[in-house]
Every structure is written in structure tokens, then in C-alpha cells.
Amino acid sequence: xxxxxxxxxxxxxxxxxxxxxxxxxxxxxxxxxxxxxxxxxxxxxxxxxxxxxxxxxxxxxxxxxxxxxxxxxxxxxxxxxxxxxxxxxxxxxxxxxxxxxxxxxxxxxxxxxxxxxxxxxxxxxxxxxxxxxxxxxxxxxxxxxxxxxxxxxxxxxxxxxxxxxxxxxxxxxxxxxxxxxxxxxxxxxxxxxxxxxxxxxxxxxxxxxxxxxxxxxxxxxxxxxxxxxxxxxxxxxxxxxxxxxxxxxxxxxxxxxxxxxxxxxxxxxxxxxxxxxxxxxxxxxxxxxxxxxxxxxxxxxxxxxxxxxxxxxxxxxxxxxxxxxxxxxxxxxxxxxxxxxxxxxxxxxxxxxxxxxxxxxxxxxxxxxxxxxxxxxxxxxxxxxxxxxxxxxxxxxxxxxxxxxxxxxxxxxxxxxxxxxxxxxxxxxx
Numbered sequence: 414x415x416x417x418x419x420x421x422x423x424x425x426x427x428x429x430x431x432x433x434x435x436x437x438x439x440x441x442x443x444x445x446x447x448x449x450x451x452x453x454x455x456x457x458x459x460x461x462x463x464x465x466x467x468x469x470x471x472x473x474x475x476x477x478x479x480x481x482x483x484x485x486x487x488x489x490x491x492x493x494x495x496x497x498x499x500x501x502x503x504x505x506x507x508x509x510x511x512x513x514x515x516x517x518x519x520x521x522x523x524x525x526x527x528x529x530x531x532x533x534x535x536x537x538x539x540x541x542x543x544x545x546x547x548x549x550x551x552x553x554x555x556x557x558x559x560x561x562x563x564x565x566x567x568x569x570x571x572x573x574x575x576x577x578x579x580x581x582x583x584x585x586x587x588x589x590x591x592x593x594x595x596x597x598x599x600x601x602x603x604x605x606x607x608x609x610x611x612x613x614x615x616x617x618x619x620x621x622x623x624x625x626x627x628x629x630x631x632x633x634x635x636x637x638x639x640x641x642x643x644x645x646x647x648x649x650x651x652x653x654x655x656x657x658x659x660x661x662x663x664x665x666x667x668x669x670x671x672x673x674x675x676x677x678x679x680x681x682x683x684x685x686x687x688x689x690x691x692x693x694x695x696x697x698x699x700x701x702x703x704x705x706x707x708x709x710x711x712x713x714x715x716x717x718x719x720x721x722x723x724x725x726x727x728x729x730x731x732x733x734x735x736x737x738x739x740x741x742x743x744x745x746x747x748x749x750x751x752x753x754x755x756x757x758x759x760x761x762x763x764x765x766x767x768x769x770x771x772x773x774x775x776x777x778x779x780x781x782x783x784x785x786x787x788x789x790x791x792x793x794x795x796x797x798x799x800x801x802x803x804x805x806x807x808x809x810x811x812x813x814x815x816x817x818x819x820x821x822x823x824x825x826x827x828x829x830x831x832x833x834x835x836x837x838x839x840x841x842x843x
Contacts, residue, residue: 416457417519417613421578429581429628431473431650433466440466454510454517458524461502465527468495468534473650476839477538478545493538500531522576524683529573536566540593541839548836550640553775553798559598566590566646581628582695587626592618592803599830603675604798606743608674611667618660622653630652634715655839656733661692662832669695669714672744684729693829697747702822706815708807709790712752715741716765716800728802740765743801757785757790761804764792772796780816782809795823797830817827 420443427436437505440462443706447456470476477492507524510517540562567590575582599614601771622687629649651656676684688694697709718739740762740781745751760783765772768779775796793816797803803826805819828834 415516415519417516418578421523422580425579425581427448427464428469429585429661431470431629437463437466437687454506454513456519457506457801458520459508461499464495464499464502467501468492471495472538473652475651475655475839476542477684478541496531496535496538500528500835503528503531523578526576526579527573529570530579530582530586533566533570533573533590536569537589540566545839548833548839551776553831554600554833554836556597556600560601563590563594565598567594585628588621589652592621592625595621596656596659599663599667603663603670606670606717606718606741606800608671611671614668615664622656622660625653629761631835655835658692658718658838659832659835662835665691665693665695666830666832669699672696672741692839695826695830696744696746698826700816701743702762703746706807706818706822708805708815708819709802710806711744711746711841712742712750712761712798712804712806713744714761714765714802714804715743716802717741720800757806760790761792761806765802768794772802775799778825793819793823795825795827796798803827 420439424436424439426432426441440459444456444459449461451460471492477790481831501526506583507521510524512518526839540559543562544559546552549561554807567587570590574586595614595618598612599618602614603610626649669686670682672688675687679687688696702708703711718737741750750757760781764779764781764783768781771777771779772794774797777795779794781792781794783792789809791809793807795803805823807815807819
């Protein structure tokens, strides 16, 4: 490997390890050593490498999503504009160095492939912006659309940045894209109540995050010495920390939707331990609400109409005949509700079918009244996801005071499970 390629390889390793100051200093030393002779193509490329450290530092800190106050006639200094400027500079370097000499050929090729990298960065910034904009629209996140978008980015850049000197940044770029793809896929599979694909996607995201974490050796944050142990919790960049938060939220949701399946493979004590380690123990939330307000039951039902298959879950022994395969009970608190008369199922099924259009809009709670053994019950329904309906059952008349509590519970729990707040947290006001 030539000196130039060795230098670039070392430089981009430092960039991916978040050692931005060290990378910038190495460029300054290299430029000093070149000043004794003609700068040539190599010197032209060196002029723009410090800009890469600047934009990459801001990128991993989510600088492109910070809200800035733009004054009248103030120059646009957004990160995307800086990347666009860098891309223009690199294109000019490529055009001016192409066909000069061996070093010029390397510089031209690297400049061309760095343009590919910058293009991928700008597409990823658009992707994060898209996630944020979805989160503030007061609508559930469209994860299938997000998955399609990130898959297209991966496909577009699968052959980009193939030069050996760019191996480090290509690996970091690939890991970031694949983490996003696996998390989006996990959310889609969870919404469709598919147990094994959900677990595989979550595992795939975790494996890639562990691989990426091993490269994030941010030694620059350790300069304060031995007394700076408090930095350990915050030494990772904001982007990585946000991805960890998103994965934890999706894992907590997965643990709720597949609680019955998981509980069949572990003792009650083990399940309590597993759930307590989650970012949010949603099953405990269901139990606590049901007991505190003495409602008859809290359920989550999967509507499998229009799907080719359904996921794992509990089925009432008589339910195949009485209710059919279109609706599956996936979570129930308390479990003794399963022993109640099946007319509850008739009321719930008919309510979902009759108010399907309202539920599908996913923007309001639907209250339905029904009778069961001469007693009147209210069924409060709210779609968490397109096919997941959260239902609370309580006695009508006697428990009218419970309506505000039920409304608050259904709304708050649905907001949490949709993870919109996680996506909204991408943008930090400054």
C-alpha cells in the first residue's frame, strides 16, 4: 500500500473511532511535510480532509436535527449544506487530478468514492428527518414505508466506497444502515404478530450495534484522567445512544405482544425478572391499571383479517367455533377473564367489525356497550397499531367514574407503544 493510501486508511479509522481531533492533527502534520515539495493532487485532497472531521463530528452528534434560530439574511450553515459543499469540493478535486499521475489516480478515485459516501450521508439525514416528521404528525409511524426507504438506501450504496482506504467508513456506514433496517423490520414484524421474525430482527440489530460499538473508541473523551469515570455513561455519540433507546423501546413492546409465548418457555419468576429488565414493563402496567381501578379486564387483540397467516398466541379452547380465526387474544389481564362467558368475545368481535373504520383511523377511543348475563358492560377500544386493538372491559352504570381513567390509560399506553416519542426525541432544540 502506498504512503497516501496508508495515511487515508489511518485517517478514516480515526474518524470512525470518533478521534476527530487526532485525525485533524494528522492531516496538519501531513500537509506540513508536503510543503517542502509541490502540493500536487495529494495536497489538494488534504485540504478537504479536515472538513470531513468537522461534518462527521456533527453528524454522530445529531447536529443535522437540531433546531436553530435562523436570523434574517443569515448564511445557511446547516450540516446538509456543509455536506453539499464538501461534495462539490471533492468533485472538483476528482476532475482536476484525474489522469495526472499514479498519486493523482488514487486521489481521483478516493474523491469520487467519498462523494458516494457524502451522498449516503445526506440520504440518511433525510431518512432521520422523515422519521421525526412522522412522529410529530399525531399519527402512528409508518414503519413499512420507513423499512422500504432504508432498504433502498442500502441497495443504492451496496457497492459504494470500495477503495481499501475507505474500508473503515464503509463498514461504519453499512452497520448504521443495517441497524436501522433491522429495527424497522422488527417493528413491522411485531405489528404483524410474527414471533420468530421479530426476534431475529432484534437480534440482528443488537449484533450490529455491538459491532459498531467496538469501533466507537472515543478516547478523546477520556482526557480528563482517572477521576472522569462519570463520562462512561455518555461517551457514546448521540446517534448511537438514540439507536440504543429505540431498540430498547421496540424490545419492550415485543415483550408485551409475545408475553404469552414467552411465559410458556419460562417460570413465572423468570418472566417477572425478564420483564423487569425491560426499558418499560408494559405487562405490569396492564396489571397495575386493572387492579387499581378494578376494571374487569384489559386485553390486546390481533386482527388477522386479510393476512395469510397469524402469529403465536393463546386461543380459548372454544374460541375456534365461537369467534373464528380472525381475532386472536395476545395479552389478557387478569388471566381469569379467559374463563368468563364467551358472550364477551361476541361483543368485542362485533364491536371491532362494526366500528372497523373508526378504529382503523387510530385517532380516537371507541366505546361500545354490550350485555352479558343480564349485566351491561362497556368495551373501550383503541388501535395501538393497524392490527392491534387495546380493549378495556368494565361494568356500565356502576363504574361511570372509570371512563376518564380508562381514556387516559388507553391513550398514554398507546402513545408509548407506538414509540412516537422516541422518534420525536431525535430533534433537540438548541
